[in-house]
Amino acid sequence: MDSGAIRRRLALGAAVLAASGALALAAPGTASAATDGCAGREVRTLPFGAGAVHVYKRGGYVCAVTVARDPGTRRVMSVSVQARGNRPVVERGRFTHHAGPVTVHAGQRCVWVKGSVNGDSVSSGWILC
Template identity: 70%
Template structure:
Protein backbone atom coordinates (compact mmCIF):
# COMPACT_ATOMS: atom_id res chain seq x y z
CA UNK A 1 0.00 0.00 0.00
CA UNK A 2 1.48 3.36 -0.96
CA UNK A 3 1.63 6.45 1.22
CA UNK A 4 -1.19 8.21 -0.71
CA UNK A 5 -3.67 5.42 0.10
CA UNK A 6 -2.67 5.48 3.76
CA UNK A 7 -3.21 9.25 3.97
CA UNK A 8 -6.66 8.93 2.34
CA UNK A 9 -7.74 6.25 4.81
CA UNK A 10 -6.49 8.27 7.78
CA UNK A 11 -8.28 11.38 6.50
CA UNK A 12 -11.53 9.44 6.06
CA UNK A 13 -11.28 7.98 9.56
CA UNK A 14 -10.63 11.39 11.07
CA UNK A 15 -13.58 12.91 9.18
CA UNK A 16 -15.94 10.19 10.47
CA UNK A 17 -14.78 10.63 14.07
CA UNK A 18 -15.08 14.41 13.86
CA UNK A 19 -18.60 14.27 12.40
CA UNK A 20 -19.74 11.83 15.09
CA UNK A 21 -18.31 14.00 17.85
CA UNK A 22 -19.93 17.15 16.49
CA UNK A 23 -23.31 15.43 16.22
CA UNK A 24 -23.13 14.22 19.83
CA UNK A 25 -22.12 17.65 21.17
CA UNK A 26 -24.49 19.76 19.05
CA UNK A 27 -27.80 18.23 20.15
CA UNK A 28 -27.56 15.07 22.22
CA UNK A 29 -31.30 14.67 22.93
CA UNK A 30 -32.54 15.24 19.38
CA UNK A 31 -29.71 13.25 17.82
CA UNK A 32 -30.38 10.33 20.12
CA UNK A 33 -34.11 10.23 19.38
CA UNK A 34 -33.53 10.64 15.66
CA UNK A 35 -31.32 7.56 15.70
CA UNK A 36 -34.20 5.47 17.06
CA UNK A 37 -37.25 6.90 15.27
CA UNK A 38 -37.49 7.54 11.57
CA UNK A 39 -39.77 10.08 9.94
CA UNK A 40 -40.55 13.65 10.75
CA UNK A 41 -40.93 15.00 14.25
CA UNK A 42 -44.59 15.92 14.78
CA UNK A 43 -44.64 16.78 18.47
CA UNK A 44 -42.45 17.25 21.53
CA UNK A 45 -44.12 16.92 24.93
CA UNK A 46 -41.80 18.52 27.51
CA UNK A 47 -42.02 17.91 31.25
CA UNK A 48 -39.79 18.65 34.23
CA UNK A 49 -37.43 15.67 33.88
CA UNK A 50 -37.33 15.31 30.09
CA UNK A 51 -39.53 15.12 27.01
CA UNK A 52 -41.41 12.69 24.82
CA UNK A 53 -40.57 13.09 21.15
CA UNK A 54 -43.10 11.83 18.61
CA UNK A 55 -42.30 11.01 14.96
CA UNK A 56 -44.54 9.92 12.09
CA UNK A 57 -43.75 8.10 8.85
CA UNK A 58 -45.99 6.25 6.40
CA UNK A 59 -48.83 5.76 8.89
CA UNK A 60 -46.52 4.64 11.72
CA UNK A 61 -46.06 6.70 14.89
CA UNK A 62 -42.90 6.33 16.97
CA UNK A 63 -42.18 7.84 20.40
CA UNK A 64 -39.14 8.08 22.69
CA UNK A 65 -38.86 9.49 26.22
CA UNK A 66 -35.55 11.36 26.57
CA UNK A 67 -34.17 12.58 29.92
CA UNK A 68 -33.18 16.20 30.40
CA UNK A 69 -30.07 15.39 32.48
CA UNK A 70 -28.43 12.00 32.68
CA UNK A 71 -27.49 10.85 36.17
CA UNK A 72 -27.39 7.07 36.21
CA UNK A 73 -30.20 4.59 35.73
CA UNK A 74 -33.71 5.83 36.44
CA UNK A 75 -37.17 4.42 36.02
CA UNK A 76 -38.50 5.53 32.60
CA UNK A 77 -41.40 4.71 30.36
CA UNK A 78 -42.95 5.62 27.03
CA UNK A 79 -46.28 4.53 25.59
CA UNK A 80 -48.13 5.10 22.30
CA UNK A 81 -51.74 4.12 21.67
CA UNK A 82 -53.65 4.30 18.40
CA UNK A 83 -57.38 4.86 18.93
CA UNK A 84 -59.15 1.50 19.05
CA UNK A 85 -55.94 -0.43 19.87
CA UNK A 86 -54.04 -1.33 23.01
CA UNK A 87 -51.09 0.85 24.01
CA UNK A 88 -47.55 -0.26 23.18
CA UNK A 89 -45.08 0.66 25.90
CA UNK A 90 -41.50 0.33 27.08
CA UNK A 91 -40.79 0.54 30.81
CA UNK A 92 -37.55 -0.04 32.66
CA UNK A 93 -34.47 1.47 34.30
CA UNK A 94 -32.55 3.41 31.66
CA UNK A 95 -29.79 6.05 31.52
CA UNK A 96 -30.68 8.12 28.43
CA UNK A 97 -34.05 7.16 26.95
CA UNK A 98 -37.00 4.78 27.02
CA UNK A 99 -38.21 3.42 23.72
CA UNK A 100 -38.58 3.68 20.87
CA UNK A 101 -42.09 2.27 20.62
CA UNK A 102 -43.90 2.21 17.29
CA UNK A 103 -47.54 1.61 16.34
CA UNK A 104 -49.33 1.58 13.04
CA UNK A 105 -51.90 4.36 13.35
CA UNK A 106 -52.85 4.90 9.73
CA UNK A 107 -55.23 7.87 9.89
CA UNK A 108 -56.33 7.19 13.47
CA UNK A 109 -55.72 9.47 16.44
CA UNK A 110 -52.94 8.57 18.87
CA UNK A 111 -52.08 9.45 22.44
CA UNK A 112 -48.68 9.34 24.08
CA UNK A 113 -47.45 9.04 27.65
CA UNK A 114 -43.96 9.26 29.09
CA UNK A 115 -42.28 9.38 32.47
CA UNK A 116 -38.90 9.75 34.13
CA UNK A 117 -38.98 8.89 37.83
CA UNK A 118 -42.11 10.46 39.32
CA UNK A 119 -42.38 13.18 36.64
CA UNK A 120 -44.63 12.40 33.71
CA UNK A 121 -46.56 13.77 30.76
CA UNK A 122 -49.60 12.54 28.86
CA UNK A 123 -51.18 13.89 25.72
CA UNK A 124 -54.75 13.90 24.61
CA UNK A 125 -55.71 12.40 21.27
CA UNK A 126 -53.85 14.07 18.38
CA UNK A 127 -52.86 13.43 14.74
CA UNK A 128 -56.54 12.85 13.97
Protein backbone atom coordinates in the same frame (compact mmCIF):
# COMPACT_ATOMS: atom_id res chain seq x y z
CA MET B 1 -59.00 -14.56 5.30
CA ASP B 2 -58.24 -17.83 7.08
CA SER B 3 -56.20 -18.07 10.28
CA GLY B 4 -53.14 -19.39 8.40
CA ALA B 5 -53.02 -16.29 6.21
CA ILE B 6 -53.37 -14.06 9.26
CA ARG B 7 -50.49 -15.86 10.99
CA ARG B 8 -48.31 -15.51 7.88
CA ARG B 9 -49.02 -11.76 7.67
CA LEU B 10 -48.25 -11.30 11.37
CA ALA B 11 -45.01 -13.27 11.01
CA LEU B 12 -44.02 -11.17 7.99
CA GLY B 13 -44.76 -7.95 9.91
CA ALA B 14 -42.69 -9.14 12.87
CA ALA B 15 -39.81 -10.08 10.56
CA VAL B 16 -39.88 -6.64 8.90
CA LEU B 17 -39.85 -4.89 12.29
CA ALA B 18 -36.99 -7.07 13.53
CA ALA B 19 -34.98 -6.42 10.38
CA SER B 20 -35.49 -2.65 10.61
CA GLY B 21 -34.39 -2.74 14.26
CA ALA B 22 -31.30 -4.74 13.34
CA LEU B 23 -30.42 -2.22 10.62
CA ALA B 24 -30.79 0.65 13.08
CA LEU B 25 -28.43 -1.09 15.50
CA ALA B 26 -25.98 -2.15 12.79
CA ALA B 27 -25.48 1.42 11.60
CA PRO B 28 -24.64 3.44 14.71
CA GLY B 29 -24.00 7.10 14.15
CA THR B 30 -26.27 7.32 11.12
CA ALA B 31 -29.29 8.36 13.20
CA SER B 32 -29.06 11.52 15.21
CA ALA B 33 -29.08 11.30 18.99
CA ALA B 34 -32.36 13.21 19.07
CA THR B 35 -34.27 10.55 17.16
CA ASP B 36 -32.95 7.66 19.27
CA GLY B 37 -34.16 5.13 16.71
CA CYS B 38 -37.40 6.65 15.38
CA ALA B 39 -37.85 7.05 11.65
CA GLY B 40 -39.69 9.93 10.04
CA ARG B 41 -40.09 13.56 10.93
CA GLU B 42 -40.65 14.91 14.41
CA VAL B 43 -44.26 16.09 14.68
CA ARG B 44 -44.52 16.85 18.41
CA THR B 45 -42.38 17.37 21.46
CA LEU B 46 -44.10 16.93 24.81
CA PRO B 47 -41.86 18.54 27.44
CA PHE B 48 -42.18 17.93 31.19
CA GLY B 49 -40.02 18.62 34.24
CA ALA B 50 -37.71 15.60 34.05
CA GLY B 51 -37.51 15.25 30.27
CA ALA B 52 -39.48 15.22 27.03
CA VAL B 53 -41.30 12.82 24.76
CA HIS B 54 -40.42 13.15 21.08
CA VAL B 55 -43.10 11.97 18.62
CA TYR B 56 -42.28 11.08 15.02
CA LYS B 57 -44.47 10.13 12.07
CA ARG B 58 -43.65 8.32 8.85
CA GLY B 59 -46.38 7.06 6.59
CA GLY B 60 -49.04 5.57 8.85
CA TYR B 61 -46.55 4.80 11.65
CA VAL B 62 -46.10 6.83 14.82
CA CYS B 63 -42.99 6.43 16.98
CA ALA B 64 -42.16 7.95 20.37
CA VAL B 65 -39.13 8.19 22.68
CA THR B 66 -38.92 9.56 26.22
CA VAL B 67 -35.60 11.34 26.79
CA ALA B 68 -34.38 12.32 30.27
CA ARG B 69 -33.41 15.95 30.79
CA ASP B 70 -30.30 14.94 32.79
CA PRO B 71 -28.98 11.63 31.40
CA GLY B 72 -26.44 9.50 33.18
CA THR B 73 -28.00 7.98 36.26
CA ARG B 74 -30.19 4.90 35.95
CA ARG B 75 -33.82 5.73 36.71
CA VAL B 76 -37.34 4.46 35.99
CA MET B 77 -38.57 5.64 32.58
CA SER B 78 -41.43 4.74 30.29
CA VAL B 79 -42.94 5.61 26.94
CA SER B 80 -46.28 4.53 25.51
CA VAL B 81 -48.09 5.02 22.21
CA GLN B 82 -51.69 3.94 21.66
CA ALA B 83 -53.56 4.15 18.36
CA ARG B 84 -57.29 4.75 18.93
CA GLY B 85 -59.07 1.41 19.10
CA ASN B 86 -55.93 -0.56 19.99
CA ARG B 87 -53.96 -1.34 23.14
CA PRO B 88 -50.95 0.81 24.00
CA VAL B 89 -47.41 -0.29 23.14
CA VAL B 90 -45.27 0.38 26.22
CA GLU B 91 -41.59 0.24 27.14
CA ARG B 92 -40.88 0.62 30.84
CA GLY B 93 -37.67 0.01 32.76
CA ARG B 94 -34.59 1.52 34.36
CA PHE B 95 -32.59 3.48 31.78
CA THR B 96 -29.83 6.10 31.80
CA HIS B 97 -30.84 8.18 28.79
CA HIS B 98 -34.11 7.23 27.10
CA ALA B 99 -37.03 4.82 27.00
CA GLY B 100 -38.13 3.60 23.59
CA PRO B 101 -38.51 3.85 20.76
CA VAL B 102 -41.99 2.35 20.51
CA THR B 103 -43.80 2.31 17.18
CA VAL B 104 -47.43 1.66 16.25
CA HIS B 105 -49.28 1.61 12.97
CA ALA B 106 -51.93 4.27 13.37
CA GLY B 107 -52.97 4.81 9.78
CA GLN B 108 -55.28 7.83 9.92
CA ARG B 109 -56.28 7.23 13.56
CA CYS B 110 -55.53 9.46 16.54
CA VAL B 111 -52.81 8.41 18.98
CA TRP B 112 -52.30 8.94 22.71
CA VAL B 113 -48.67 9.32 23.82
CA LYS B 114 -47.39 9.11 27.39
CA GLY B 115 -43.93 9.34 28.90
CA SER B 116 -42.40 9.43 32.36
CA VAL B 117 -39.06 9.81 34.14
CA ASN B 118 -38.87 9.02 37.87
CA GLY B 119 -42.59 9.59 38.42
CA ASP B 120 -42.72 12.91 36.55
CA SER B 121 -44.87 12.41 33.46
CA VAL B 122 -46.70 13.85 30.48
CA SER B 123 -49.79 12.64 28.62
CA SER B 124 -50.81 14.03 25.24
CA GLY B 125 -54.50 13.26 24.97
CA TRP B 126 -55.65 12.22 21.50
CA ILE B 127 -53.37 13.87 18.92
CA LEU B 128 -52.45 13.63 15.22
CA CYS B 129 -56.09 13.06 14.23
